[in-house]
Amino acid sequence: MTETEIFEIVAETLVEALALDDDEVTATATLTGDLGAESIDFLDIVFRLEKSFDIKIPRGELFPDNIVNNPDFVKDGSLTEKGMAKLKARMPHADFTDFEKNPDINNMGELFTVQTIVNYVMTKVNGQ
Amino acid sequence: MRWIWIDRFVEFEPGRRAVAVKNVSLAEDHLHDHWDAFPIMPCSLMVEGMAQTAGILVGQARDFKEKVILAKISRAQFDDIVTPGDQIEYHAEIENITPDAAVTKGTVMRNGEQIGTVNLMFSHIDQNLAGQQFPDENFVFTGQFERLVAPFLEAGDG
Structure with missing residues (x-):
């Protein structure tokens, strides 16, 4: 997959997990500061990424x-x-x-x- | 008033899915405040009903050893109202369960017709990443909740 394809799916995942507008998700946006993520959202994001990309993310590896x-x-x-x-x-x-x-x-x-x-x-x- | 917003389980498949019902009655005080002239079941209490249905499902999946706390309402949408005399069914399904948490999706039915969606996320709080400590006693699952699901587990064991 290209970086652009991955970015698009990551962006969709974050829009769903954090109830954002599409244009809020930029490459440099920080999850907590810019996108308003709280601690439980990190786990939610991990679960959603696993599903979106069909990958396993071991606890503590991404965050x-x-x-x-x-x-x-x-x-x-x-x-x-x-x-x-x-x-x-x-x-x-x-x-x-x-x-x-x-x-x-x-x-x-x-x-x-x-x-x-x-x-x-x-x-x-x-x-x- | 007791903080229990489901009357009984009608289906319970351990670790997978459960269906609980709630009969809405004018004898319930809260309906007279919401509102006196036009009583309707508050959506917030239907989210709670789903949280209890799904939370017990999640708790039972770990044999009620974990303290299961509602951590996030990922989505809650209601397309119609529920009034006294209606029967609500909460259909909950475990989408993902890990040592730290669980994700459930659910539909809310009114007299057999789907009127809502409530997707939730639960935390197993003893496994939280911050390493915070909680009392040993499981203050989430009291006898009242376990009794609701007991008939299904006994049937399954036999």
Whole structure:
């Protein structure tokens, strides 16, 4: 599948899961900040992507868990070097450029963009 | 008033689907506030009725070990009203169930005619990603809910 085809299906999935208008879903939109996703929506999105693309998404693979509640990985509200390394290893599909400049855990939402999902699905569907 | 918005199950296929009925009666106080001159069953309480039907279905699928909490109303649409004397049927089906959560889809029937759709998502809250702790006691599934489904499970066991 091409990136454009995957984007279109991801966009439809997000429109359904988050009750959005079609034009709200852009590649750079963040799920929580721009599209209003709450914690349960992340699970809903995972379920819907599995169905839309006929793939299995293991727990924590698309949206990593057990990072922010691990004291080794977070200090004074920011990701430690170790935490950053761990998160980058867990999320090769995300763009860390901005987040690395200010790794406050409140900014973690910046990592979860529509493009992050598209990149992830591309690796699952096309094995790349 | 008891917070139970289904009268009984009429079908129950463990882990798959269930149908519960609710007979709407003018003896129910809430109908006189919604509204006195023209009582109709509130849509919000029909969402609750579906949540109870689907929630028990989801809970039973894990032998009532999980605390099943309504986490999201993915879709709720009602195309017509329900008034005293009507019988509501909630048809719920499990679409997906995992260690963390379950997704159900459902239709609401009034006297045999489909009038609504209610699709829900439930969380197994002890498995939540934030690692929050909840009391050991299962405060979701009390005897009252389990009794509703017991006849079907006994029949299935025998």
